Every structure is written in C-alpha cells, then in structure tokens.
C-alpha cells in the first residue's frame with residue numbers, strides 16, 4: 001500500500017493533462033517558429049494553451065509568458081520589477097519571512113545589488129495583514145511580493161487586500177501563486193495583481209513548465225538570451241506538449257475547483273481532528289484559512305526526519321516541510337517565522353492530500369502517525385526528560 005500525502009511537493013499528472021500532451025509529441029511536433037503550416041499547427045496549440053490559462057486567471061493571453069516552472073517565474077517577476085524600479089531610483093522591496101526560496105534567494109541576490117529588502121513578520125496564525133504591507137511602504141518601494149498560499153503551512157494570504165494597498169500606492173505587486181493555482185480562485189484584475197507565478201506540476205500538470213502573468217504595461221526582462229520566442233521575454237524553443245498539458249490541467253482544476261475544495265476540506269479537517277488527539281501536538285497555521293489539502297503539525301519531543309522514515313516504512317509519502325529544504329538539518333524558516341521555537345520546529349510533519357485521497361487513507365494516516373509518534377517518544381531521551389519534568393513542555 002502507498003499513500004501519497006505530499007501533494008504540495010508535486011502532484012500526479014491527470015489523464016486529461018497526459019492526453020492533451022500526446023498529440024504534440026507524436027503528431028504535431030513542429031517548431032512554432034517555423035513558417036510552414038506544420039510549424040504553425042504547433043504555434044496554434046501554444047496560443048490555445050495560453051488562452052485557456054488566461055481564462056482561468058482572468059487575464060489576457062498576451063499577458064502570459066511560459067516558463068520552466070514556478071522558480072523561474074518568481075525569479076523573472078522579481079528581477080524585472082527590481083530593474084524597473086532601479087531605473088527610477090526606487091530600490092526598496094517588501095516581502096515576507098516565509099516565502100518560498102525561489103523568492104527569498106532572488107531577494108538575497110538583489111540585496112547584493114544594493115536593493116533594500118523589508119521582510120514582514122508573519123503572525124503566529126501564518127497570515128500577513130494588508131495593513132502590515134501598508135505600514136512598510138516607502139516612497140522608494142518598487143515591489144511588494146507576498147505569496148498567495150504558503151507551501152509548508154498552507155495559510156492563505158489576503159492577496160486582494162494587499163493588491164489594493166499596492167495599487168493605491170502605485171507599487172507593483174507580485175504573488176507566488178504556485179500553491180494556490182487550481183486550488184483557490186484567482187482573478188488578477190479584481191485582486192489588483194501585477195505579476196503572478198504558476199507551476200503546472202502543483203495542479204496535476206507536467207513538471208518543468210509554468211507561467212508568469214505580467215499585467216499589460218509591466219515590462220519583463222528576459223532571464224535567458226537567445227531567440228525572440230514569447231515576444232522576447234523568454235528565449236528558447238517553446239515546450240508545446242508541456243504548455244498543452246498545463247492548460248488542460250488548469251482548466252480541469254478550475255472547472256472543478258469548488259467541489260474538489262469542498263471534498264478535500266472535509267478530509268483535511270478529519271485528519272486535523274485525528275492528529276490533534278496526540279498529546280503535546282500543535283497545528284501550524286490557521287485552522288480554517290488554509291489550503292483545502294494542507295495539514296501541518298509540530299509534535300514535541302520527536303525528530304521530523306525520524307518520523308518521515310517510519311511513515312515511509314508504512315507506505316506513506318509525507319514531508320517535514322518543503323521538499324526543497326528537507327535534507328538540510330536546519331529547521332524550517334516558515335515554522336521559525338511563525339514563532340515556533342527551534343526544538344519544536346524540528347518535529348514537524350506536513351501531510352498534503354488531494355483529489356484522489358480517500359476516507360480510508362485518512363483513517364490509515366491518523367493511526368499511522370499516532371503510532372509513529374508514540375513509538376518515537378518511547379525511545380526518546382528528550383521526551384523522557386519532558387515527562388519527568390526535568391525540562392518543561394512547550395506545547
């Protein structure tokens with residue numbers, strides 16, 4: 001038995017997405033830049049994919065640039081906005097302490113180029129208020145970048161409110177919507193979003209493809225030198241099968257968004273209720289204002305890595321935080337950002353369920369985690385000290 005509970009790391013490709021890709025690998029494999037009709041078939045497929053994605057976001061097709069995924073879209077959005085700002089002498093950027101590393105590391109790079117970065121504190125509930133953004137604005141602020149939903153704790157940010165604050169101040173607003181797309185409603189116009197990043201493999205599309213929405217009039221600088229593909233914003237022969245698969249997956253997800261979210265939320269809340277019965281455990285992030293499939297707990301007195309290995313033995317794919325940080329022994333920057341002490345942040349578990357998750361799997365997950373935590377505590381000297389009162393319980 002295998003239970004896949006790591007949908008925030010990546011998702012299984014849908015049959016719809018695979019079916020949409022095959023014709024552009026087997027039959028219409030032309031280069032969209034070629035002038036002959038066979039190449040133009042590929043161009044039409046690319047533009048159709050762009051239109052389908054635009055319809056899901058409420059933007060115009062020409063406002064979308066295909067990228068290699070969420071990381072590239074984040075890099076390009078932030079670097080482009082910084083370059084635009086820098087030319088006007090505006091070198092201040094506002095973001096948050098719990099962004100994905102694709103955002104944080106790009107900001108680190110800009111810091112070395114003499115940009116000033118304000119990272120907003122995140123409240124214990126895992127949410128940044130629009131008012132915090134307003135208070136941090138300066139006359140030289142050129143960009144605000146705040147993620148739509150956090151990839152570790154799933155909390156949903158007030159993107160529309162932040163967008164309104166930015167638009168009023170005339171500052172560009174970028175949101176990393178990689179975890180939100182296909183799972184939460186997005187309307188870039190109503191939400192006053194200027195730049196938005198997407199990645200197909202987080203909503204049952206293929207890996208290695210994403211998109212960057214840039215509102216008409218916001219000039220993107222290209223990260224890659226080469227041909228004039230994507231109207232000069234992204235050189236390199238377009239990946240037509242990937243674009244078609246991404247569009248099919250997103251259209252499918254958007255069409256069934258409400259029912260999928262409703263169903264997944266019920267299972268998520270059942271899982272949260274079951275894991276909350278474990279003593280000295282705490283849910284990370286607001287209980288309600290979170291992605292339909294996200295569950296993230298800290299358990300006192302255990303190591304997250306050991307828990308993952310035990311769960312792996314039971315056929316469960318889970319994570320201690322983001323796939324990108326596991327492997328390093330540092331505790332998650334997200335859990336530290338919401339104020340979890342180091343000792344506790346080490347004992348975290350993220351389970352992210354999806355459309356395919358069943359009720360039986362939820363029951364199995366609850367029992368498996370309860371057993372694994374109890375076992376690890378039974379052999380843990382740290383836990384023994386806590387139980388004997390030598391060290392005080394934190395949670």
Ligand SMILES: *Cc1c(COP(=O)(O)O)cnc(C)c1O
Nearest residue numbers: 069070071100102151178179199
């Ligand atoms: C997965 C993820 C990314 C990176 O996307 P890739 O397509 O894997 O490069 C960026 N931001 C968030 C919030 C993510 O969850």
